[in-house]
Amino acid sequence: MTTTSHTDAPVRPRPLSALLNCMPRLRLAGLLILPTGWLALIYVLALILLLVTSLWTVDTFTGAISQEWTFDNIKAVLTESIYQKVALRTVFVALAVTVIDVILALPIAFFIAKVAPQRWQKLLVAAVLMPLWASYLVKVYAWRNILADGGLFSWLAKPLGIDSPGYSLTAVVITLSYVWLPYMILPIHAGFERIPSSLLEASGDLGAKPGSTIRWVILPLLKPAIIAGTIFTFSLSLGDYITVQIVGGTTQMLGNVVYANVGGANNLPLAAAVSLVPIVIVFAYLLLVRRTGALKNV
Numbered sequence: 001m002t003t004t005s006h007t008d009a010p011v012r013p014r015p016l017s018a019l020l021n022c023m024p025r026l027r028l029a030g031l032l033i034l035p036t037g038w039l040a041l042i043y044v045l046a047l048i049l050l051l052v053t054s055l056w057t058v059d060t061f062t063g064a065i066s067q068e069w070t071f072d073n074i075k076a077v078l079t080e081s082i083y084q085k086v087a088l089r090t091v092f093v094a095l096a097v098t099v100i101d102v103i104l105a106l107p108i109a110f111f112i113a114k115v116a117p118q119r120w121q122k123l124l125v126a127a128v129l130m131p132l133w134a135s136y137l138v139k140v141y142a143w144r145n146i147l148a149d150g151g152l153f154s155w156l157a158k159p160l161g162i163d164s165p166g167y168s169l170t171a172v173v174i175t176l177s178y179v180w181l182p183y184m185i186l187p188i189h190a191g192f193e194r195i196p197s198s199l200l201e202a203s204g205d206l207g208a209k210p211g212s213t214i215r216w217v218i219l220p221l222l223k224p225a226i227i228a229g230t231i232f233t234f235s236l237s238l239g240d241y242i243t244v245q246i247v248g249g250t251t252q253m254l255g256n257v258v259y260a261n262v263g264g265a266n267n268l269p270l271a272a273a274v275s276l277v278p279i280v281i282v283f284a285y286l287l288l289v290r291r292t293g294a295l296k297n298v
Helices: 013-023 022-056 072-079 081-115 119-135 138-148 152-162 171-192 197-205 210-237 240-246 254-264 266-290
Strands: none
Touching: 013 171, 022 266, 072 081, 072 266, 081 119, 081 171, 081 254, 119 171, 119 240, 138 152, 138 171, 138 240, 171 210, 171 240, 197 210, 210 266, 240 254, 254 266
């Protein structure tokens, strides 16, 4: 009984595969061109259109938008005192929320990462994430009830002689600090997990006090994590407008001005000009952070 051998069919050459195999940079460019192109289309193009819209004007009599370019809106936003006050107030709120969240997040993240038993750490991280599952509006309206005159805050603080902040700028800072706190805790917790416990023990064995260990060992290693958290809290607070409307009373921030001009005033060019201010502030903040080198190891 004889057996016959069958030869394999010849493999057809694939020039494109061979080219991509020989040129890894071209292969990487092919993988990134679609997501980067989509980002350029959605984000960069939107910013360009926003800038173009800010150069238009609105007829005060008819309300019609004139597409003739002028810098009147941008000039008004930069020179008129009312917009300057609102911009400074918005930056102050964003910075205050960021500082408060850093102060609150450091001990919470340290306890979860270094003090709590291993079996409880995941549960505590889940507890930190749990507020994010609730609706944003539910959390803000809950704080509205807490901070209202005669609310829970007044009832708890009355024996101490402290009045409720009511609906004010203070209420905005308190509410935003609560809403964005998880975004600060998570990166700082990740930073603490990257710090070996033996390093802290060695600092104590060498005679360093807890304050010195925090200043010279922990904070330098946590700097990238803290900076990453501040990017979230600062930028999110800078663009918020819903919280201010609910608990801010008569307080105005940049987001409120944009919302008012888009809705009631129907002045899209002025709204676009005002919205450029927080965008520029965020870009300046990111540039400042990048120059510090804090994000190289994030």
